[in-house]
Every structure is written in structure tokens, then in C-alpha cells.
Amino acid sequence: MTGLVVVAVGGNALAADPSRDTMSDQLATVQDAALHVVELVESGWQVVLTHGNGPQIGAILRQNELSAETVPAMSLDFCGAATQGTIGYLFETALNNELRRRQLPATAVSVVTQVLVDPADPAFEAPSKPIGTFMEREEAVRAARILGWDVVEDSGRGYRRVVASPQPIAIVQREAVRTLLEQGFLVIAAGGGGIPMSETATGALVGVEAVIDKDHASAQLATDIGADTLLILTNVPQAATGFGGPQEHWLDELTPEDAEAHLAAGEFAEGSMKPKVQAALDFLTRGGRCAIITDLDSAPAALVGTAGTRIVRG
Ligand code: ADP
Ligand code: MG
Numbered sequence: 001m002t003g004l005v006v007v008a009v010g011g012n013a014l015a016a017d018p019s020r021d022t023m024s025d026q027l028a029t030v031q032d033a034a035l036h037v038v039e040l041v042e043s044g045w046q047v048v049l050t051h052g053n054g055p056q057i058g059a060i061l062r063q064n065e066l067s068a069e070t071v072p073a074m075s076l077d078f079c080g081a082a083t084q085g086t087i088g089y090l091f092e093t094a095l096n097n098e099l100r101r102r103q104l105p106a107t108a109v110s111v112v113t114q115v116l117v118d119p120a121d122p123a124f125e126a127p128s129k130p131i132g133t134f135m136e137r138e139e140a141v142r143a144a145r146i147l148g149w150d151v152v153e154d155s156g157r158g159y160r161r162v163v164a165s166p167q168p169i170a171i172v173q174r175e176a177v178r179t180l181l182e183q184g185f186l187v188i189a190a191g192g193g194g195i196p197m198s199e200t201a202t203g204a205l206v207g208v209e210a211v212i213d214k215d216h217a218s219a220q221l222a223t224d225i226g227a228d229t230l231l232i233l234t235n236v237p238q239a240a241t242g243f244g245g246p247q248e249h250w251l252d253e254l255t256p257e258d259a260e261a262h263l264a265a266g267e268f269a270e271g272s273m274k275p276k277v278q279a280a281l282d283f284l285t286r287g288g289r290c291a292i293i294t295d296l297d298s299a300p301a302a303l304v305g306t307a308g309t310r311i312v313r314g
Contacts, residue, residue: 002043002044002045002046003045003046003227003228003229003289004045004046004048004181004225004226004227004228004229005040005045005046005047005048005227005228005229005230005231005303006048006049006050006218006221006222006225006227006229006230006231007037007040007047007048007049007050007231007233007299008050008051008214008215008218008230008231008232008233009033009037009049009050009051009052009233009296010051010052010214010232010233010234010235011051011052011053011054011055011214012052012234012235014026014029014030014033014051014052014055014087021055021059026056026087026090027090027093027094030087030090030091030093030094031094031097031098032296033091033094033233033296034091034094034095034097034098035098036233036296036297036299036300037049037095037186037299038095038098038099038102038104039299039300040299040300040303041099041104041106041186042102042104043300043303045303046181047186047187048177048181048186048187048188048189048221048222048225048227049091049095049108049186049187049188049189050188050189050190050191050214050217050218050221051087051091051188051191051192051214052192052193052214053080053083053084053087053191053192053193053214054131054192056083056086056087056192057076057079057080057083057131057132057192057211058131058132058133060074060079060082060083061079061131061132061133062132062133065132065133075207075209076131076163076196076207076208076209076210076211077195077196077197077207077208077209078207080191080192080193080194080195080196080211081112081195083191083192084110084112084113084191084192084195085110085112087191087192088110088111088112088188088191089110091108091110091188092108092109092110092188095108095186095188096108099186105184106184106185106186107184107185107186108185108186108187108188109180109185109186109187109188110187110188110189110191111173111176111177111180111187111188111189112173112195113171113172113173113177113189113190113191113194113195113221114171114172114173114194114195114196114197114205115168115169115170115171115172115190115193115194115195115196115197115212115217115220116168116169116170116171116172116197116198116199116205117166117167117168117169117196117197117198117208117210117212118166118167118169118198119198119208121164121166121167123164123165123166123167123210124164124166124210126164127150127162127163127164127165128162128164128165129162129163129164129165129211129213129271130152130154130160130161130162131160131161131162131163131211132160132161133160134154134157134158134159134160135151135158135159135160135161136158136159137159139159140159140160143161149161150162150163163209163210163211164209164210164211165210165211165212165213166196166208166210166212167212167216168193168194168212168216168217168220169220170220170224171189171190171194171217171220171221171224171225172197172205173189174221174224174225177189177221177224177225178225181225189221190214190217190218190220190221192211192214193211193212193213193214193216193217194212194217195207196208196210196211196212213275213279215232215275215276215278215279216275216278216279216282218230218232218279219279219280219282219283219288219291220282222283222288223282223283223286223287223288226287227283227288228288228289228290229288229289229290229291229292229303230279230280230283230288230290230291230292231291231292231294231299231302231303232276232279232280232291232292232293232294233294233295233296233299234276234293234294234295235295236295237250237294237295237297237298237307237308238250238251238252238293238294238307238308238309239251239268239273239276239277239293239309240267241262241265241267242267243267243268243269243273250309251309252309252310253309253310253311253312254309254310254311254312255311255312255313255314256281256284256285256311256313256314257314258311259277259280259281259311260281262277263277263278263281273293276293277293277311279291280292280293280311281311284311284312284313289312289313290310290311290312291310291311291312292308292309292310292311293308293309293311294307294308294309
């Protein structure tokens with residue numbers, strides 16, 4: 001069985017070694033991911049690719065700090081747009097080279113994607129997403145006073161800026177993505193969760209200083225374009241209960257009810273596996289056929305039902 005699949009590639013699946021993340025390292029990692037994605041195209045899937053941008057945003061924020069005296073700092077919506085551009089460029093290059101090598105007719109194209117959020121989203125009252133570098137206490141206090149940052153102590157490792165992570169409401173460029181798909185393009189969209197935008201009273205869209213979770217944005221995109229399958233690729237082959245403990249149990253096929261029960265029991269960690277399972281459930285609730293969590297290498301097998309954690313309506 002084939003169809004339209006949204007493939008979400010995690011920052012972790014992309015950043016092989018964050019300490020050695022030069023541009024050529026990034027290209028090499030993207031090239032490896034591209035091989036797996038093109039395999040899906042070759043087996044008949046229509047593909048929309050989304051990707052994370054955590055390490056890349058971190059690098060821009062560090063540049064902001066180092067050049068604060070000479071260049072105005074980039075706001076988070078600018079950072080989102082910039083990383084969609086650079087990572088989208090890497091994927092276009094790698095995917096198109098691989099598509100040509102296999103003589104497949106598709107062309108990959110990247111869409112700078114905005115995602116609508118609600119300015120009344122409770123997330124704005126409780127910023128929770130840590131971004132950028134670690135700071136000493138004094139530095140954090142100064143950043144809070146001078147730059148107006150929200151800062152938190154991050155599990156004994158120092159202080160970090162936190163920003164709001166609101167829920168996506170709609171993908172602004174969904175029609176463009178659909179049209180490109182109909183014309184046979186392999187579309188790269190909603191990179192880094194998309195650029196968060198809010199609508200003013202007069203109906204204008206403005207960029208927001210926030211970060212949308214990549215898994216939730218991918219589920220929103222999958223819903224908005226009527227995808228059959230949401231394939232979330234990370235650095236573990238499956239989700240597990242009792243993860244990392246003596247009772248660890250890797251999960252094959254789940255109903256949404258099973259997944260809800262594991263979520264409620266706290267089996268999936270905040271900020272890593274939990275948003276993936278939540279995104280999978282949101283997608284299924286809104287009409288999706290199947291949501292899968294697995295790693296890059298297992299992607300083709302997962303789509304034919306022999307790998308990954310597959311959540312399917314019973
Ligand atoms: P990505 O960049 O792909 O979003 P994350 O780090 O956010 O990656 O999420 C993947 C990580 O989730 C895995 O590396 C694993 O350590 C962690 N994780 C937390 N809970 C679980 C679980 N129950 N089963 C499997 N992995 C889990
Ligand atoms: Mg993640």
C-alpha cells in the first residue's frame with residue numbers, strides 16, 4: 001500500500017555529532033537521510049518532508065551573542081526562516097542528486113512555511129522550550145533584565161533561555177504544498193516546526209518570538225494536505241514502555257487507545273517521545289490512516305508494516 005506520506009526527520013537523526021557540525025558534516029548527514037527518502041519515492045510514495053532545526057537555531061543564537069556589538073540580533077521568526085532556507089537547500093541538493101541518479105522524474109523543492117498560532121495560546125504565559133547556549137547565573141539575570149528573556153535553571157547544567165511553544169492551528173502555505181504535490185514535486189515544508197505567525201485584528205500576519213514543536217507542526221501539515229501516513233523518523237527504532245529500564249518493552253502495533261493509555265501512564269518523556277505520540281494521535285483523530293515512529297534505516301520496512309511503532313485505528 002502506498003499513498004501520501006509526511007516524513008518528519010528529527011534534529012537528532014540529522015545531527016550525527018553536534019560537536020563536529022560543520023557545513024560539510026551537515027551535508028553528509030542530509031545526504032544519508034536523502035537516500036532513505038528517495039527509496040520511499042522509488043517504491044511509489046508521494047512524499048512531503050519536514051525536518052528539525054534545533055542545533056542550527058542554537059548556532060545562529062550563538063552568532064547573535066558573539067556579534068551583538070556589530071550586527072543586530074536575529075529574532076526567532078528570522079532564525080526559523082533562515083534555517084528553513086539552509087536546511088531546505090541541503091535537502092534540495094541531496095534529494096535532487098539522488099533522484100537524478102536513480103532516473104526518477106520528481107524534483108525536490110523547499111517551501112518557506114509559516115504556521116498560524118493563537119496569540120491567546122496558554123503556552124505564551126508559560127514559556128517552556130529551552131533554546132540557545134547555557135549561561136551562568138549572573139549572565140542569565142542580566143539577559144532577563146536587559147533583553148526581557150525568560151530564563152530557567154536546566155537540570156543542574158546552567159541557565160537557559162526558554163520560549164513559548166504554542167500549538168499549530170494551520171499551515172499558511174498548505175494550498176501551495178498541495179499544488180506542488182499534484183504537479184509531482186517532492187516538497188520540503190514546515191522545517192523546524194514552521195515560522196510561527198499570529199493574525200492581527202485587521203487580518204495581517206506577523207512573526208512571533210516562539211518555537212513550534214516540529215512533530216506537532218508535521219501532524220498539522222499531514223492533516224491539512226490529507227496525507228495517509230505520518231512517518232516520524234528519530235534516533236530510536238521504536239517507542240518503548242519502561243524506556244531505558246529493566247522492564248523495557250519495544251512497541252510494534254498500537255491502537256490509539258493503547259497509545260493514549262501509555263501516554264497517561266507517563267511512558268513517553270516530555271519534549272522527546274511524548275510530542276511524537278501526541279502528534280501521531282492528533283493526526284489519526286483528524287482522519288489520518290497510520291502514524292509511525294521509527295529511525296531512518298527502518299523507514300522502508302516500517303511503511304510495509306515490518307518495523308517501527310505503528311499506531312493504526314482499530
Ligand atoms: P528528535 O530530534 O527526532 O525529535 P528527540 O530527542 O526529541 O528526537 O526524541 C527522541 C528520543 O526520545 C530518543 O532518543 C529517546 O532517548 C527518547 N525517548 C523518551 N522516551 C522514550 C520512549 N518511551 N521510547 C523510546 N524513546 C524515548
Ligand atoms: Mg524532538
